[in-house]
Amino acid sequence: MSNRPALTLSGEALLPSDADVEALVRAEHGNPFAVLGPHPDGTGVTVRAYLPRALRVDLIARDSDQVLSSMDQGQVPGFFFTRMDKPQPYRLRIRWASGEQITEDPYSFGELLGEMDLYLFAEGNHRHLGRCFGAQVMEIGGVPGVRFAVWAPNARRVSVVGSFNSWDGRRHPMRLRIPSGVWEIFIPRLEPGETYKYEILGQHGLLPQRADPLALATELPPGTASKIAKPLQHQWRDEAWMQQRAARQAVDAPMSIYEVHAGSWRRDNGRLYSWHELAERLIPYVVEMGFTHIELMPIMEHPFGGSWGYQPLSQFAPSARYGTPQDFANFIDACHNANIGVILDWVPAHFPTDAHGLGDFDGTALYEYAHPFEGFHQDWDTFIYNLGRTEVHGFMLASALHWLREFHVDGLRVDAVASMLYRDYSRQEGEWIPNRYGGRENLEAIDFLRHLNDVVAQDAPGAMVIAEESTAFPQVSGPTHEGGLGFSYKWNMGWMHDTLEYIQEDPIHRSYHHDRMTFGLIYAFSEKFVLPISHDEVVHGKRALLDKMPGDRWQKFANLRAYLSFMWTHPGKKLLFMGCEFGQWREWSHDHELDWFLLNEADHEGARVLVRDLNRLYRQEPALYERDSEPGGFQWLIGDDRANSVFSWLRWSASGQPLLIMANFTPVVRKNYRIGVPIAGPWQEVLNSDAACYGGSNVGNGGQVEAEQLASHGQPVSLNLTLPPLAVIALRPVEG
Structure with missing residues (x-):
């Protein structure tokens, strides 16, 4: 390239230096606006454009086809320049081999962001x-x-x-x-x-x-x-829902969540349903089943479907697999108009290493920690967000608010919180870097979570933030001003592990594991809990929920019904993964729809009807939800009958109305089982998981039992009950 002097007029250069042009040609120029576009030259304005492969360029007026000037070729093909006597708005008319293009000059606009x-x-x-x-x-x-x-x-x-x-x-x-x-x-x-x-x-x-x-x-x-997409401009029709949302999601409200993977709930001959199709089919099903919320596994765009969305790269874009952002907004609006809330799984802990993603974004560790002991997750082969960097902190904060505000999402379930809280999470000694005080807590992530929850409470009133957190970290759902993390709820992973281990035992061995069913009540009121039976429990060789159950086919279904009834009558909000409600036999696969054909069989349909009726009972009985986080809302009557594997407790409503729960986790019918109750008179059996309509043996108490004037279990009167096999029953006093 020549080093000839640039053409000049009135002492100002029409052409930039050869070094500038060379940098543009090599795409290495760090300040193209200093060279390209319009530049005053004292008496007029010089205009430069670099348009590789362009054949000809003219300047034409902004509001007409008047040619203001034809541009000359500069030092290299594709580099054009010209001069106008006075500054004025212009457009570029570019002749390409494929045709003509008319456009304003991108380099004629000043600084953009405020x-x-x-x-x-x-x-x-x-x-x-x-x-x-x-x-x-x-x-x-x-x-x-x-x-x-x-x-x-x-x-x-x-x-x-x-x-x-x-x-x-x-x-x-x-x-x-x-x-x-x-x-x-x-x-x-x-x-x-x-x-x-x-x-x-x-x-x-x-x-x-x-x-x-x-x-x-x-x-x-x-x-x-x-x-490129326009900002969402949806005309929302959910004012009534949004006004009631805070009350519907409060700790004293019933909340029963149906966890869904949008790509495998149902399919059309293998084709994924769109948001429109899910609105037509999923919403009526959820309404009929009595769930209050749908929780969607991550729908943020993710490159690998087999990650189920838990390795997202687009924290602001709904996946194109199911339609457009507008389609997603329509789906949420339809849910709200059916009085169904929507919770999204959201992943601020880590992101995948795909070459087009966030890792090493500008050639440096920008979004992730630089050191692999901090910035690389060995278990998941992912990068870890550096939430201590203010820009990354703000990026993730804005992502959370984007879903809550733009799409009216009712809650975020934050994935893998435990991995965020601890620097030594799933690391061996010598494979992690302590915090500035020498401890194992990730102070930056803790600060982020507290800030997130405070901002959501302020900017998205009534929305929830739920922690999937599996450790004993204190006050996960405690208020931030008291040193807590500020979450609305915490998944009770301990309860889930303990009770699933118990129910998988053969009934003859359950007496040796009795404490697994009672231990959760020791800490049940230390946090605001959701009881989760999630997708994680029915994959990777863990077997489907029904298939975990011991015994023959009848006993498997009876155990399933008893376990779900135990869950629905236990303190804590409820979450059940799709397919568990009707007892799918095989493990869940993201590549296939659920085995809906099983509902043609009476025992599968019976399980589904039971879950529907559990949701109805749950919403009808304030004792089952009003005091979920208060010790006074729960009272053990029998927690130590190991020999019979029987449990009994009372749930109390805010107005002092009791509900009696009896659980028999053996296949033996227990007749004349006396249990103390606080109120005399008749007690109505409002739940029996052994009822024939659910596929059970129909053993029970004839619908009603009269309390006898015989004190028992510290109560003034008592009931003489028949406990059906592998079943849970619930009774309430009949109002006079």
């Missing part, structure tokens, strides 16, 4: 990033187009690439905003639906093209590009 946006982003407290960063469809100065913004502070150059510029990183290099490390550009005339990525030149060379961390939509996997 200083407050950049300040809040750097501070980690920009709560509307989904409407600011990424690809934003907008007009600037009356010109329609798309504004792009991406954080890559250690990059030497960042370009937007897509089919609109032949995926050529030389065409749209971006402007760096110092000191924020944010790159920006406005590309006129781009429209929603175009796919794009970022081409990033790191300190040590060109990186794989990256998807947009703040994309609002993506192309369908296995494609990995981001997609």
Whole structure:
């Protein structure tokens, strides 16, 4: 390349230096706005454009086809320049081999993001990033187009690439905003639906093209590009639900959650259902079954379907597998209009290592910790978010708020909280780095979780945040001002493990494991708990819930019915994974729909009807939910009958109304079993999991029992009951 002097006029250079042009050609220029676009030259304005493979470029007026100037070729093919006598709005008319393009010059626009946006982003407290960063469809100065913004502070150059510029990183290099490390550009005339990525030149060379961390939509996997989408503009029709939501999700309200993997609940000859089809079929089923909420396994875009969504890369985009963001909003609106809440599983703990993702984003550990002892999860082959970095902290905070505010989601269930809380989680000695005090707690993640819960309470009133947390970390659902983490609820993993281990024992051995069913009541009121029988318990060789049960076919179903009845009458909100309600035999597979054909068999249909009736009883009996987190809402009557594997307790409502629960976990009918009760008169049997309509043997108490004037179990009167085999019954006093 020649080192000839640039052409000049009135002492100002029309052509940039050869070094500048060489940097543009090599796509290494870190400040393209200093070279390209309009530049005053004293008496007029010089305009430069670099358009590789363009044949001819003219400047034409903004509001007409008047030619203002024809551009000359500069030092290299594709580099064009011209001069206008006075500054005025212009467009570029570009002649390509394939045809003509007319557009405004991207390099004619000034700085785009406001200083407050950049300040809040750097501070980690920009709560509307989904409407600011990424690809934003907008007009600037009356010109329609798309504004792009991406954080890559250690990059030497960042370009937007897509089919609109032949995926050529030389065409749209971006402007760096110092000191924020944010790159920006406005590309006129781009429209929603175009796919794009970022081409990033790191300190040590060109990186794989990256998807947009703040994309609002993506192309369908296995494609990995981001997609330009308008901000959601859904006309919500759920005002009544939103006004009642806080009360419906309060600790003294009934909450029964149906956990769903959207891709395998049902399918159409192997084809995934869309959100529209799920709205037509899933919502009526959930309503008929009596669940109050649907919890969706992660629907944020994720490259590998076999991760079930727990390795997402697009924290602001619903998966294209099921439709558009608008389709997803329609689904949630339909749920709310059916009085069904929607909880999303959300993953702020880690992200996958796919080359188009967040890892090593600008050639450095940007979103993740740099040291593998902090930044790499050995169990899951994933990177760990560095939540101590303010920009990452704010990125994840904005993601949570995006789902809660933009889509009216009613709650987030935060995945893998235990892995966030502890630096030595699943690591051997010498494989982790202590915190600044020498301890094992991840102080940055703890600060993030507290901030998250405080912000959600403020910015999304009535929404829940639920922790999947399996350790004894204190006050997970305690208020942050008292030193807690501030979650609305915590999954009770201890209860789940203990009771599943008990129910898998042969009844003849259960007397030796009696404490597994009672131990949970020692700590049942230390947190606000959800009792989870989730997808994790029916995969990876753990067997389906029904198949865990011991005995012959009849006993397996009886055990299943008794276990679910025990769960529904135990303190704590309820969560059941899809398929468990009708006793699917095989383990869940994300590649196949549930075995709905089993409902043609009476015992499977009986299990489903029982779950429906458990939900109805649960919502009808305040004693089963009003005092879930109060010791006074639960009273043991019999917790030590190991020999008979019998348990009995009272649930108390806020108004002092009792409900008696009797559980017999042996296949032996126990007649004349006396149990003390607090109120004289008749007691009605409102639940019997052994009823014939559920597939049971129909042993029971004729629907009603009269209390006898005989004190027992510390109560003034008592009932003489028949306990059906492998069953739970519930009785309440008949109101006079």
